[in-house]
Amino acid sequence: MTLDPQPQLTIADRERGLRLLVNEAVFSGGAAALTSGVILTAFALHLGASNVMVGILAAMPFLAQLLQLPAVQLIERWRRRKQIAVVASLIGRTMLAVMAMLSFFSGTTALLVFLTAQMLLCGLGAVGGCAWNSWMRDLAPEERLGEVFARRTVWLTAVSLVLGLVAALAFDWTAAGSGARNAVFAAMFAAGCVTGLISARIVAMMPEPLMPPVKGHANLRELLRQPLGNPNFRRLLVFIASWQFAINLATPFFTVFIVRQLHFAVSFVLLLSVASQIANILALRLWGRLSDRFANKSVLAVCAPAYILAIVAMIGASQLGDRTAVKLWLVGLHLIMGATIAGVTLASxxxxxxxxxxxxxxxxxxxxxxxxxxxxxxxxxxxxxxxQFFAARQFELVARWSSPNGVFTLPIVLTAWDFYFLLAGLIGLYAVHRLSLVRETGEIERREMVGQVLNETRRSIRNISSVAGLRAATDLPAALLRDARLRIRLKRAEQRPRMR
Structure with missing residues (x-):
């Protein structure tokens, strides 16, 4: 095993690398499932993090992506992408061992060490990810990209769902603040560290093609100036900025809202995350089909407002008195958000x-x-x-209906996070307005797109009523792989007459 690139890759080398690429997803997916998302936020709350610290924690993965700019220059000069990816992964994932040890501590020092470790993990992950993406484009043949990454995505999703359920059970069996809960967090981050290091080992075994010779250094500032000079693309950037600001103003704090204000267990939040992921997977084919048939903007015009309304509807969870009704309300909202964010991500x-x-x-x-x-x-x-500002504010509105049969009163009280979700919704509506200014060929009106969504949904429901329909509804990964194989066979059939 060597970390140096190979001047020539044989067919056997490339096939071995593609098999390792799929196998590696099990371990990298396991590391991410056990140490990010809801679990990471829950761990921060376990250590006593404030809302500001939770916000900083949620911002790190995004701000770390800015390190890809210097990473591009590092890759162009060093020209050893596997070395960069493996070293960055090894150093970054050892930070998970540090976090595992912090499970038994609390206070300001533990939080600062935790934030520093997460910062290093995200920063090195961005640098390694930049090298990884460039490397994978050269390793995987273009005609097999769909097949390979479909299989990889299937494993990533499956591992994430299974470990999410396991984590939910572990949290459900331990009390918050107990020694057992400390051990659960320590075990999760330690297991994430081990699976992450195994992932780095597998990556080190994959072959790297030699990068082509340098054709000259491009001026990065000039390259980035081109998109800003395009009026239509500039309008798209305004939509992207306002949209990302709106959803990331709210979604990172769902766990805080559900645990601290609604007083539900972390295990319930993990189950909501699993439900959202399932809805995301099931809706992805629908949005992909509609975006290919019509236009991406038409899909965004349906998904974006629905997602924003679901964020605002989180206010309803604090208005309902019955705990069972609140649970059902949150499950429904997470299903809607999971399904619609699939369309937004794909179409954007x-x-x-x-x-x-x-x-x-x-x-x-x-x-x-x-x-x-x-x-x-x-x-x-x-x-x-x-x-912190809204925590000390409250708005109360009382709706009263009087009739001969009596008086019906509906009090609406907005406190803390309710203001927050409402503000995110207002910014999201502005983002939807900015989307309407973007021009894309093939777009249709929102009403027509809603009709298409309903038609597709009715067709899916009719299919589910039969045994064949049940099989089709659960056949997403196999369908993706079959489509990829059919495209490959068609391409080979077209090339055979030329070879003769």
Missing amino acids: TNIALKLSPKGSATAYVATSAMTTAVAAGVAPISGGLLA
Whole structure:
């Protein structure tokens, strides 16, 4: 095993690398599932983090992406992507061992060490990820990208769902603040460290093609100036910035809201996350089909407002008195958010590529990614500060209906996080307005797109009523792989007459 690139890759080398690429997803997915998302936020609360610290923690992965700019220059000079990816992964994931030891401590010092470790993990992950992406584009043949990454995505999703359920059970069996809860957090981060190091070992075994010779140094400032000079793409950037700010102002604090204000267990939050992921997977095919048939903007025009309304509807959880009703309300909202964010993520990525001129896509996509990183990074920090402000405010509105049968009173009380979700919704509505100014060929009216969504949903429900329909509903990964194989066979069949 060597970390140096290979001048020539044989077919056997490439096939071995692709198999390792899929296998590695089990371990990298396991590390992420046990040490990020809801679990990371719950761990911060376990250590006594304030709302501001939770906001900083949520901002780190996004702001760290800005390190990809110097990482590009490092890769171009060093030209050893595997070395960069492996070393960054090894150093970064040892920080998980530090976090595991912090499970038995609390106070300001533990929090500062925790934030520093997370900062190093995110920063090194961004540098390693930049090298990884460039390396994978050269390793995986273009005609097999769909097949390989579909299989990888299936493993990532499956591992995330299974470990999410296991973590929910572990939290459900231990009391908050107990020694057993300390041990659960320590075990999760220690297991994440081990699986992360195994992932780095597998990555080190994968072959790296030699990078092509340098053709000259491009002026990064000039490249980034091109997208800003395009009026239509500039309008898209305003939408991306306002949208990312709105959703990242709210979503990182869902765990804090549900645990601290609604007083539900962390295990319930993890189950909500699992439900959201399942809805995301099931809706992805629908949005992909509609975006191909019509336009990405049409999909965004449906998904974005629905997601924003779901964020605002989180206020309803604090108004309902019955705990069972609150649980059902939160499950429904997370299903809606999971399904709609799938469409937003898919369509926003596609529209950025579609509006990028041929030959200049790199600069346009990089500008879009940096806009996302800045907006999504600033939002949770701002949210943490606003949370402190709204914590001491309250707005009460009483609706009263009088009739001969009596008086019906409906009190509406907005406190703390309720203001917060309402503000995020207002910014989200502004983002939807900015989206309406973007021009994309093939777009249709929102009402027509809603009709298409309903038609697709009715067709899916009719299919589910049969055994064949049940099989089709659970056949997403296999369908993706079959589609990829059919495309490969078709391409080979077209090439055979030329070879003869």
